[in-house]
Amino acid sequence: MERSFITKLRNIALYAALTIELLLMVYERSVLPLSSPKQIFRISFVLSVIALLLTKYSFKQWIAIVIVCAISVVSYKITGNNDLLRFSVFVIACKDVDLKAMLRYIFVMTTAGALLIVAMSVAGFAGDIRLIDDFGREAGSEVRYTFGFGHPNTLMSVVFSIEVLFVYLIRDYKRAVRNGIMVAMLALNMILYFFTGSRTGVALTVFTIVLAFAVYEIKFLQESVFLYGFGVAVIGACVAFSVWAAKISKYARKKKYPFYYKLDKILTGRIQSLYYDTKPHKGSLKTWSLFGDEFSGNSFFDMGWVRLFYWYGIIPAILILLVIVYFIYRLYRKRDYATMIMVISISVFTLVEASFVSSFIGRNYLLPIAGVYLFSESLYERNLADKS
Template sequence: MNLLTEENRKRIGNRLFYVALLIELILMIAEKSEYYFDFESYVFRVTFALTVLAVVIKRHDKKQWLLIVAVWVFTFICYRITGRNELLRFSTFVMAAQNINLGKTMKATFWINLTGFVAIALLAVTGIMGDVYKVMDYGRGNENELRYVFGFGHPNTLWGCVYALMLLWLWVYGSKARLWMWGVLLGLLLLVGKLTASRTALAIGLFTFVLGLIVRYATGIGRKKIIYVLTSLVTPVFCVAFSTWASSVGYIPRYEFGHPWYTVVTWIDENLNNRLQNIYRDTAKHAGSLQTWKLFSDKESFEYFDMGWVRLFYWYGIIPAALIALLVIAFIYLCYRQRDAWTLILILSLSIYTVIEATFVSVYIGRNMLLPVLGVYIGYYLERMRNDSKS
């Protein structure tokens, strides 16, 4: 009896992936709280080893192996140059997701996130760990501004977790949700938006909510090619273009008072809570501003700031970030092949959100709920190509 049949290899590989995903989700939830854990790098090594094993155990043809090895070589080179191993870890995680049960995986991810985030809030409310609210200057010139955090350390972190739950809910339950469920979701978004005072993030959340309603009740819209084309123009094209511009105008002499663009830049900057000028002003070497971008980043480019697409180019380099942008376009194409408007909503919303917040440009795999979807859809496409070559 051959224990390493293709079916058994797939089953073993999938179980390894599920274990890695569970560990990553628990680690991400712990990081969202005010609990300090000092052994993250060791946990990342364990989950990376699990996903490598999952990739190796699963069956691949020669062309697929060439692609896998090429990705590993490129991301390993990026790691050696920048000292950051996220591209290697994330790409391996995506490749390990091939053939998983996507519906059950996303549903489990939603409920694990919901349980963890509720636990963080309850620990804060009961006084066990974390603050319910914080009074400080959040960059708006008010030193006594009160915003609620419910154990998440910062109001934007609280909002980001509710936002992630909304995206997961849309993917898992949106297509069958009744109107009253949409009403509850809207009320929750408005309540959390009020408590956290995260204005721009709330606007993106409401925009996503409207898109979800349209896809839910506009029958057949997911089969329209135009929505996939329009999404690819917004993300990554517009998101990258705006972020590139933003990284060049933070506080540069040609945009000082009296310049024709001064009013426009100032208005945008004020509505983004000074994110443009902070890229230039927050560090002595102006980390994240356009002059700090390189074809490949380096081990000295480690500073944090809010704008996510800018961080992507700064942390990893122009070439890796450009390839990621192309991968997003490819992902949109795969959604079109699947006629999957729900994943399309998540791609669009996350890309716009990442312009202003870097929550999803992170070392934590568990933050990005789209990685398993990407892995499965790439698997579908490669399998289809293999079958077409046989026919």
């Protein structure tokens, strides 16, 4: 068969897998009942495997693929959680995709799904428009709007995800148009804050837009190593803080430790929940293990970096961090500052929210980008040629 025909088949299988994952992600974000999606995950996994087998790799890449899959299988055998294997195969299969086209597809599908959830809520079909509850912010009972997403923070995490990707997609727009869009996004977030009261989501979205404005306007930030070094430092700081938070989580509820107590209040109980939300204190540092266990994936924490270490184990999490650092190096060689903005923003967001650390591939659009940068030799070689 001709290579072009094989590539078309690969793209069909890969986009079918991605579509299933995106639709499942959108459905899961709503308040509609969801039973175990394992069977659906298996379908998307098989399609990813087909896409991988129809993709051309070098001998060195096949060695890397075998090693990655072997580690993922070991994790699956220990924990019974096949997330790492599913994610790894999908990333590898994304080697030669048209990245701009795929990211636009993810943006359209995610945005359309979110608007559908909002419309169903407003029309009264599914999901409440607002939630009246005590959100642990010393304000007593509050009225906060959810628009069908079940919780205002969930709504804002979806908005954050969409807007961060949109900031990436408008990078090549004319300066006046791009800046006008970003100003409109800032205004939208101020309006959403009035409805949701979600300080974290709004603050980090504003942080992303301000960072993007600075990078898009200042050529030094686009061309120098500073932005990429800053990204590595940010990730290191987020991971270090998460490890420390897991260690002191037992004391964050106690007023006799005023610094821990006040910090936990600022983070609305995220630190203490690592210790007190479950009887075995799952999430606290002493419960972390080298490769996780069969029960680790059943516990959920808002702090995403903690979830990464707790769910998959210390060794897989460290390996993932090393891959992220190498990924950033490849971004630097290509001077892909727009993607670096996303990496920094999502890393900070993952410190306090775990939306991007989940079993749903559709939540994390950095995965196809990683596949292209980690496995596309042609991309790397073209960039080296440009630099010489």
